[in-house]
Amino acid sequence: MILTSRFILNSSTGAADESDKVHYRIHPFVHETSNMLSWQDALKEVRFPDVDPAETPEDGGQMSFGAGEFLDLYTEAKWHAVATCFFIDTAHNVIDYVQKIFQILRPGGLWINNGPLMYHFANTEEMSLELSWEELKSVILATGFELELEESEKCRYVENPASLLSQEFKTILFTARKPL
Numbered sequence: 418m419i420l421t422s423r424f425i426l427n428s429s430t431g432a433a434d435e436s437d438k439v440h441y442r443i444h445p446f447v448h449e450t451s452n453m454l455s456w457q458d459a460l461k462e463v464r465f466p467d468v469d470p471a472e473t474p475e476d477g478g479q480m481s482f483g484a485g486e487f488l489d490l491y492t493e494a495k496w497h498a499v500a501t502c503f504f505i506d507t508a509h510n511v512i513d514y515v516q517k518i519f520q521i522l523r524p525g526g527l528w529i530n531n532g533p534l535m536y537h538f539a540n541t542e543e544m545s546l547e548l549s550w551e552e553l554k555s556v557i558l559a560t561g562f563e564l565e566l567e568e569s570e571k572c573r574y575v576e577n578p579a580s581l582l583s584q585e586f587k588t589i590l591f592t593a594r595k596p597l
């Protein structure tokens with residue numbers, strides 16, 4: 418994911434729907450041989466990037482990319498917002514992530530999360546704490562966050578939309594604020 422992001426952000430220009438600019442074509446489903454309605458579905462072409470990475474919003478904006486261990490990368494309480502997408506269940510101990518996000522947000526800062534609780538280290542030899550959403554919510558509140566929104570979203574993740582097999586997550590979408 419990091420290599421691909423780096424390539425898109427630093428080495429590609431233009432958007433795929435602008436035919437006069439550079440774009441790339443891949444066939445991400447070409448190795449799929451099961452659950453095909455038609456072989457044409459396996460040959461589906463995807464063009465990228467879908468937006469021009471060189472374009473910045475009219476009102477400015479900055480973007481930086483940090484590669485490394487999330488718990489070590491960020492230390493200062495300077496962020497207005499932290500967005501985690503299909504991420505918090507990658508932790509050995511999800512409480513460490515909750516505490517880290519609380520620590521690095523400014524007072525009044527917002528944590529926005531969407532994702533499942535498919536704990537990556539469950540059923541491995543490695544340390545893994547697998548909290549239910551009820552338990553995780555009480556940890557979030559005990560850490561000091563104020564929960565502002567809590568919804569369940571039906572969500573798919575990296576799959577061939579034309580496949581006869583589909584996996585649907587009921588993700589937890591929440592926003593939590595660090596009090597002023």
Ligand SMILES: C[S@@+](CC[C@H](N)C(=O)[O-])C[C@H]1O[C@@H](n2cnc3c(N)ncnc32)[C@H](O)[C@@H]1O
Nearest residue numbers: 418419484485486487488501502503504507508
């Ligand atoms: C399921 S992917 C989600 C990626 C992206 N947010 C998305 O929605 O497609 C989880 C990502 O978290 C990264 N990751 C897992 N553990 C991490 C850690 N301790 N520190 C930083 N990144 C981590 C993985 O490398 C992977 O890119």
